[in-house]
Amino acid sequence: MEDWLLHLVALAASILVTLLLSSLLKPSRPRKTASLPFPPGPRSLPVVGPLFALLRRGRSNFDVDQLLRRLRRLHSRHGPILSVRRLSSSRPAVFIADRVLAHRALVARGAEFADRPPASGSSAVLSSNQRSISSAPYGPLWRALRRNLAAELLHPSRLRAHSPARRWALDLLVRDLGTESSGGAAAAVVVMESFQFAMFCLLVLMCFGERLPDEQIRRIESLQRELLSNFISFSVLAVYPKITRLLFRGRWKKLMEIRRKQEETFVPLIDARRNDLLLLRRRRSEEDGFVYSYVDSLVDLEIPVDGGRKLTDGEIVSLCSEFLSAGTDTTATSLQWIMANLVKQPDVQTKLYEEIERVVEKDAAVREEDLQRMPYLKAVVLEGLRRHPPGHFVLPHAVTEEAEFEGYRIPKGAAVNFAVAEIGWDGAVWTEPMEFRPERFLEGGEGDGVDITGGREIRMMPFGAGRRICPGMGLALLHLEYFVANLVKEFEWKPAAEGEEVDMTEKFEFTVVMKTPLRVIILPRKRT
Incomplete structure (x- = not known):
């Protein structure tokens, strides 16, 4: 072990020397921002500090709480904007934890801060070299991909x-929860797996346009889950990729194997929609069962690069994987946090149930058109997203060209990170921000009329803000309101045991989930 570590230290030292020599020998170009400092940040040893950061990044049991605590300490010492030097880049990573500064960057100067850092390692492989909506550089490719999703799949019609x-999907979920809870008069149920599967079934249908057999859905879900569960361990492959591919050969091999399985699984489904698309379009006027899918829009799409070419199969696979992961885990995670708070605060659950009963007939399910008449439901969902955003940071932004921001230099390509959770917990905006209190979003409350897009001002930004705001925001809100309302109407949600507290400790996976998955007793509502 010691020989391996010494070898890695020597390797890191040689890399550092090479970088220093190359920067000294590179001809300098005068820049307006060249004299400005980077944002303040911690000092680190030139080799050992970043080296151990490299080793820690490769660990699968990454401690997000420790990272967030350290970032809070750094912000208290250096201010709301700081930078951290990284071994993987000559550019620092910038962190912004202030809502006013976030608005200035993402909205007031949105075009400048709308780029993405260069991808490498696993990110480049899984995004087909930055040809997905979330990873594409700011420009014509990104506009074409985002416009296609918004107009062809997320349009209200x-x-x-x-x-x-x-x-x-709701029927699947209710049946699954009912089956799980039927083991006794007060059988406790761990609900997260049921949430994830129901959401995944829904997203698979929206993506591929077909109700696939359960076995096939489970196979696709297992593949996506394997990818996300290795998300942290794969991140080390972005640190000097040519070197880490050799040092972590097992991880690189596993990544490539997952990607191969993705293509083997998705491409036949894509080909089926491509080959049958003309037939399906003719059937659209004849059969009500036709469902226009995300894949249908992608096989038709022409992108404004390389002469307006069609997307490759690999690029469509990356876009489908992005759609399934982003739409499933964030929604299922938020749903679990919201239901956990309803269990923890039965008075809130009762108030929500009473609102649903006033709007919806006794034996009927909550319809989508009913949701607009439920202000308390909307308040519960918004408070869940404010208090427990599924991601504590938005995906890293980057400036399109080196820029000055608040008197500091932001290099082109540097990762600029915005602290979603810290902004939503700002005590200057929210009274007792760590409390779950939906009433703050009702008329007259401090959150009344809050703009979660951040256009006017940023007070919370669970979906980001500005030009890179999540295009699926409307869909996510619809799904959360629809499933929360129906789950509360169908079941009474209670702690797993008398007097047992719900553990609200956070844990970082692909999203920020409950460290102890929600375990509850769910009782069918009595019909009168």
């Missing part, structure tokens, strides 16, 4: 067309 799919 398309969303209404998928109402039967949501009802089907």
